[in-house]
Amino acid sequence: MSRPVATKLIVEFEDGLRVEKDFADLPQPLQDELLRQPAAARPSSSPQEDRFLLLEWEDGWKEVLRVGPGSSEPHRYYVITRPEEVGRLSLKTGGDYPELVEIRRRPHALCRLSLAGSYRLEAGREEREGSKTDRHYDLQPQAEVFSELQAGVKRLVEQGELALENLSSSDHSARLSAYRSVSRELGVRPARDLQDVLDFVSHLLETGERGSEAADSTHRGGTT
């Protein structure tokens, strides 16, 4: 392509940390997403050499899409029609708007979720609107599961299989090693971001310790 090629992505954090990454090493969807932001727009220096796809619809709508320089002619076109199943989980925030989490992995098979308490999901009512059906799930409170996970993490630390400093290491291989230990023991995986799992483990350890301290001080108070 004759558009200038991006070479580097730089991210600066508020604590002063500056991270650089070769642009070509980023996932392609992320490269595409960054380059279509207005701030990253760079015109082609030789548009006559570029390849463009023009799409036209029955209602008169037209769109242009740049395609690769090697694209020569259409090969085939088909439309997939299948039920799309997406779970929508909204979380109360105390603010004006809830937080929305989309569950794409086997949404009907989600059986329990935990956030300030644990809830079992039980199939509830169905609502049809035209060709779309919403299947609602009732949230049934049940015994919380975090203490079981806390015990698992403590076991890992005591057995030397988890080095706490790796949870917040700047070395990716160290973080990966910590994640692999946790994942083997607890069966937990990242939904979106590896660091979420590592910070979750730190959270379990800190809240577990604070819970123990509170229990100890209560015990000490009770025995005087």
Add this chain to the structure above:
Amino acid sequence: MATIDKTTVTAAATLEVKWCGFDYGQCIMEPGGLRTPLVFGDIYKELGYPELAPERIRRYRILKEKYGTYSRIKEGHRDEIYSFVLEDDPEAIAVFSRKEQECLDMGSGLVEALEYLQDQGIELAVVSEMKKTLGPVGTDIVSRFLVERGLVRFFRHLVTPQGKIDLVDATVDRRYLGHTKEEGSLYDVLAEELRERGIEPQEALMVGDKPATDIEPARQRGFKTIQYKGFVDLGQSGADLVIQSFSELPAVVRRKA
């Protein structure tokens, strides 16, 4: 075939009326074509900001989680679509209003049914729980839908909690102001107005999809009711009849002599 409590009956179960009100959303208007990714994708492509579409789609879905359904947003919180989703961008708001109209459909068999009812001499009106509109009378989505699809030839009036709007001369009868279908007081005002013209509640019919706003409050005030389940099935109600398509209306409704 029209049904009562899921039991198939013949056209002998006929409702004789002089006036018929129709609900708007998910009744005479079907929003099935109003797919969120399509609408917001088109809006931001048209404006030249295609990269903004995913975030706008996400915000619209968050708004749905806040209020429960898209119809509830449209009826009472349209201003938040403009502020929270479209960030008060006037260009985006204008394109959104146009796109909404383009994507809306009419219920199956509607026009033929309205022609029949009008030929029967039955007075027709749209009764909508439109609690909030932005802009002058006649620029709201319901009025525009009726005008742009040529339905004003059937419906001269739009009855809402903001007043009874004359779709021809744009005047507003403000006695309905502040009265809602859900509370039922809108039907009290409607019943009083119909009586002034010699029509008793039992000579009036309300057709709609929602038991809580279209069926029960009207039925409790003596109106005849038909629950429309062609687009959405919101469960059982005390409606006199249930229909799946407007094409069933000619068999079960006729003008009272």
